[in-house]
Amino acid sequence: MPTLVKKMSTKRGLPPGTLVHVGEKKVSKVRVSVIDYDEAQFEERKLSTVEECFPFKDKPTVTWINVTGIHDVEAIEKIGRHFELHPLLLEDVVNTEQRPKMEDFGSYIFFVLKMLYYDEKEQQVEIEQVSLVLGSNFVVSFQERERDVFEPVRERIRKGKGRVRKAGTDYLAYALLDAIVDAYFIIFEKLGEKIEDAETELATNPTPETLQTIRSMKKEMIFLRKSVWPLREVINGLERGESPLIHKATGVYLRDVYDHTIQIIETLESFRDMVSGMLDIYLSSISNKMNEVMKVLTIFAAIFIPLTFVAGIYGMNFEFMPELRWHWGYPVAISVMAAIAVVMLFYFKRKRWL
Amino acid sequence: MPTLVKKMSTKRGLPPGTLVHVGEKKVSKVRVSVIDYDEAQFEERKLSTVEECFPFKDKPTVTWINVTGIHDVEAIEKIGRHFELHPLLLEDVVNTEQRPKMEDFGSYIFFVLKMLYYDEKEQQVEIEQVSLVLGSNFVVSFQERERDVFEPVRERIRKGKGRVRKAGTDYLAYALLDAIVDAYFIIFEKLGEKIEDAETELATNPTPETLQTIRSMKKEMIFLRKSVWPLREVINGLERGESPLIHKATGVYLRDVYDHTIQIIETLESFRDMVSGMLDIYLSSISNKMNEVMKVLTIFAAIFIPLTFVAGIYGMNFEFMPELRWHWGYPVAISVMAAIAVVMLFYFKRKRWL
């Protein structure tokens, strides 16, 4: 989980449009790769310099330029200048603290999205910011790390599977969006399993560690919420389709990914409901336990304290205590004690404490 | 109750419109049955192959094609191709993790709904996904299992009861919708009884099992909510009647089923209010019990501890303890003890602990 607020303050006071990288540096060097295709042809290249991607700007084919690593603001600025991107847009690209959003700049549409993976080793969710610029014949994507969820999309382009090679840049953008949203389901499956484990633990043997788990799940969901909720607006904004960059035929696909987003949001809300109920269950199971402890204490104390008192009486050293001299004194005293114990046990039985 | 999130991740990376069955396989073989009717004639057939239903597409009569079993994606695809259904629609049909929704594809309207039964044996709610395609002269319904809530509708068609034989496909779709919504009432009756049982238990003898019941009812309602809430939009969308497939005369029927949906939603909300209040009651009844346990302990301890102390004093072995030699020492000591006990009892009486 990321910390609550990253050091955005480093940016303070600079003129708007100044590019400052906010966030961790996750790769050593910016890498650019290009996939260029139309129905007939396909080309894939890993570029050695940023400038090599410039000629693709004016090619009529669909070009997908993928930039990995956003800490090198100069490289980002070069790309921005060539593709005539607004400085505020570039500022958002290099600032990993953005919330998901969509902005229509007229000749291109800009998205910020959060890509989520579940890190199996660390058993936690990793968040990475992905920015997409959708132009009429190019899509530029910026991501923080090598690893991504776009590999299946690349594969489909390479093999010409599905509609992707026949459609335009809007379909490509949709495909990337869809890949990101699809990846959320894995996160939610994992989270769902964790919740069910915690539930089982809660029902059988709740410990203070269970409480820690609940707390950390709650916190995790607060962060997921921040990534997932704004997505709804983003895709809804696209789907309303006021931009000429989005073709009508893509609408039904956007509606599909919108449905997925709603499904994710509803799942998140269900999870929240469940987890927030778990704390109450935990508290009441502690109360139950304490109640049981109290009963044991009370039963022991209430049975033995009177008995001890009786023993105490006959332990007194008065000279004139006639009982002490009776021959049956001792057995009678023992019997009285036994009777008291039985009465007490019967009383607790009736009170259902036993 | 279903698990929280099904394995949707198996679908990840495939091009949109690829049919992958998500969910349990609940029947061994896909079965198709056809009911074809108009005011004058009626025909009902169980088909041995999927292809046999194809000719009905162009018949002017109302045709209801019911497909049971959705795990065989090829069969679904065949039907889809013949009836010119959108691939994304078919993808939704075979994915049982859909939320209830309505989509207007122009020449047909597509619904996803959740059919609920109460399994008397298992004492739990079973959810099944039903998809409906409403065309101008056919309705195709897809369901997961043989058992359904549509039998009364079939019976009405067979016997020509009510308006159904005189009306078009939109009325048939309404009738199916209505049958599904009507079935919800049974679920809610059962749930209502369960809640009342739990309430009675809570008022008379709350145990940790009561807590488990409350918890499981809460969880059940989280799931019901996911099935029921979106229904409102679905039916509202239909009722606004912008599609030429929905005749005006059907509007009043849709309004009726809409009212039922609102009633179900309000009942669910009342149930939620009641159940969430029950946990508080449970907690306070535990507190009450602990309070009572504490009082018993305190009364015993506070009465006998001083008495035991007095007995302890006269159990001391000092050589010069004049009281030990008094003739009335023992009776006086016993009387002092009795006096202490009476005072304590009086004190607790005044404090209303007895």
Place this chain on the structure above:
Amino acid sequence: MPTLVKKMSTKRGLPPGTLVHVGEKKVSKVRVSVIDYDEAQFEERKLSTVEECFPFKDKPTVTWINVTGIHDVEAIEKIGRHFELHPLLLEDVVNTEQRPKMEDFGSYIFFVLKMLYYDEKEQQVEIEQVSLVLGSNFVVSFQERERDVFEPVRERIRKGKGRVRKAGTDYLAYALLDAIVDAYFIIFEKLGEKIEDAETELATNPTPETLQTIRSMKKEMIFLRKSVWPLREVINGLERGESPLIHKATGVYLRDVYDHTIQIIETLESFRDMVSGMLDIYLSSISNKMNEVMKVLTIFAAIFIPLTFVAGIYGMNFEFMPELRWHWGYPVAISVMAAIAVVMLFYFKRKRWL
């Protein structure tokens, strides 16, 4: 209080518009009474058969047909057929599980309302469903029981008090609506008194019975909410006055009854706030009590346990215990004990436990 969900399931599978009585049968026989009036004349009759009310349909005067008892679906159906009412409307009339609603059928407007009385004997709220059909020259009202809140309206019609004899059917419908809403205030006064009683009890001497009262008030308010909230929409719908059946002059009266509804809703919300706060107060007063019990126990235990220990030491039977032979041994031991007790008391005093 009614049960949560009535047996609506008996209706399942029947074609829409089939009349099935849902609810208790509260009178033995359906009775119909008619009040027919205009500014000049007035006639009031109790009819022996349902059919006798049919001629009033075409009289130009204002006719109010009151039907008591809705379990006889045939009688309801006869009236419905004669007055050309929609079968779905009649279905709603005989189903007492309806939520309050308004439906405009063009030539008449249909309302479902909940009439509430406070039953002084049983000390609880009784709910009865009232349905109204407002036509251009008639109002048909259906109610479950003889007893109603309309008597003052009848009296005003009989005596020609107020505007009622000069105005049309819409004013009559308003007057009935107003009578129903006015009756709510009595319910709320009673409930308000109950809440104040519970508050006083809570502040002075909270018992588990107080908790039961709070719980039952909470439940009662969940039901009241279901009756009262939809009323807002109903009257608002009327007031917007899109139906030609509602004259403009009646608008100001509808706004008045709308204001009353809002006032009732706000009062209900205030009540909810107060009652939900009461549970917290109850819980904290239990905690307070337990705290006090604990203190008493602790003070007794902490004072006497050390004293008993000292007594125990000098009750040991060692042969060589020099103190036992000292002449002042006993008084010194007693003094030491007294000193310990004083120190403990002083300690608890400083801790403010005494």
Place this chain on the structure above:
Amino acid sequence: MPTLVKKMSTKRGLPPGTLVHVGEKKVSKVRVSVIDYDEAQFEERKLSTVEECFPFKDKPTVTWINVTGIHDVEAIEKIGRHFELHPLLLEDVVNTEQRPKMEDFGSYIFFVLKMLYYDEKEQQVEIEQVSLVLGSNFVVSFQERERDVFEPVRERIRKGKGRVRKAGTDYLAYALLDAIVDAYFIIFEKLGEKIEDAETELATNPTPETLQTIRSMKKEMIFLRKSVWPLREVINGLERGESPLIHKATGVYLRDVYDHTIQIIETLESFRDMVSGMLDIYLSSISNKMNEVMKVLTIFAAIFIPLTFVAGIYGMNFEFMPELRWHWGYPVAISVMAAIAVVMLFYFKRKRWL
């Protein structure tokens, strides 16, 4: 604080527009005073009969008629008839259970408002209903008691301070509204002080009385909310300025009083947040205290119970107990006891209970 629901039921069954005083009678006799002014002239009179104010109706100057005491429905009715006010309006004037509202009757606008003072002696908030009728050349105000918050407005009119003498009736109505809203700030200051006092008490020495204070503040805020929230709509309705009675130039003043209302509402919400948090703090401070009590008890019991047991062993009267005859038996026993005590103290030290 007023009771929850006043006896509105007395009104039940009367025709609408029947004037019935609902509320307490707070002055013995209805008094009417008139202030009549324009830029040039000023006249202020206390009238002996209601009728004396009638001639002012047609004077072109601005006339402010202030009526104190609303229990005399005949007097109110006379004024209403002369100024052609709607009977439903008059009904609202004499019913002190109205919620704040605004109604535009075309030739005049009607407001109901709640005037709040803080009664220093009783240390509580007093609510009084003020009704205003704004006509083209008159303002009629109805209030329950002599004491009011309008004196500064009168003073400004008398001395011609500010814009009031130059402007029309709408500005006068604004000035009265503003005076009422301004008075709310005093109430909120007092309440704010009370909250801060309670907070300090809570942090230093919470007692059950603190709980009572929190409870009563909560209740007070429920009532304030009912008076303050609807004000927002009232002033917003005015500001939208669809009535020709409100001049454009008055708009900026209404916006100003609207801002104040929003500020009050937000302050109230902040107060609610703070007070509702206080109960949680109270509960956890009780828990903390109980924890401390428990620790003291446990430490005493756990140290002395084993020691008493050891003493008990050597108090047994077996004939063959070799230790009893040892010369160092007693000192060794005492040392063992001391060692046990030290070990226990060390154990509790490590557990941080000491």
Place this chain on the structure above:
Amino acid sequence: MPTLVKKMSTKRGLPPGTLVHVGEKKVSKVRVSVIDYDEAQFEERKLSTVEECFPFKDKPTVTWINVTGIHDVEAIEKIGRHFELHPLLLEDVVNTEQRPKMEDFGSYIFFVLKMLYYDEKEQQVEIEQVSLVLGSNFVVSFQERERDVFEPVRERIRKGKGRVRKAGTDYLAYALLDAIVDAYFIIFEKLGEKIEDAETELATNPTPETLQTIRSMKKEMIFLRKSVWPLREVINGLERGESPLIHKATGVYLRDVYDHTIQIIETLESFRDMVSGMLDIYLSSISNKMNEVMKVLTIFAAIFIPLTFVAGIYGMNFEFMPELRWHWGYPVAISVMAAIAVVMLFYFKRKRWL
């Protein structure tokens, strides 16, 4: 943190538009400084009298007049008169209890904003009110104290960095707004750190002081919320751009600062969620501790009370107690005691109390 409600009551009864300073006097003397620039030229002056800024009103260049200290109402009034500002606007300037807002007066736009710093020394947030008047060729800003967050903007104007020297007054207003919003991030970073510290404390060693921290953070957030939420409307109102004072090109910058505001609001909401969860965790950790204390007590009591009772029996002084004379009586009694202790320990082991 400021107190809840400042003494606004001092203003009561004055005619609207009367300037009364509400708030603390934070500087001794009002100081005015002027920055005047266009693309070509730049001038910065500290003025000795208020009047010196008057000539700038009609200069075509962009003029930024910064007024520090708002307690001197006469100086504020002079400026207001010269720049033809509405009296109600000036009233708002000198009243530091305003909520953030925007008002369009046609020839100028007026903003009220809250400037926040984090005072490192006092470790708390300081709030100061900043008012901005945006005219066609001037911006007047009013602030309470010398210290501000505008220095970087001044620096950019001086050095001609960024767009500021090329753009008009609307861009200057945006730059000031942006500086204020940027400063919020620092506050939120600090708050985020505080929350994380409190979380760690809660997980390792919660004390009543942790509770105080949580409480004070909650209160702080209630205040932050009041400053931050209305900002959204303010900037949204500007961005919709209906005023001719805002050029189209500035729109994209306003959208950027709007995004920042949303981000701040969402962060605040996440913080609220986290902090409100912390109280529950605190309460359950207290319960856990108490549970542990109870167990220790119960284990000690339940083991030693029976043992002491056995010792008590053989401390009785009956003459005929055969066991006392047995040679192995003592060792057998000790063994019985040891057996009891072992059984008890085993029992508690099985109950997982050890």
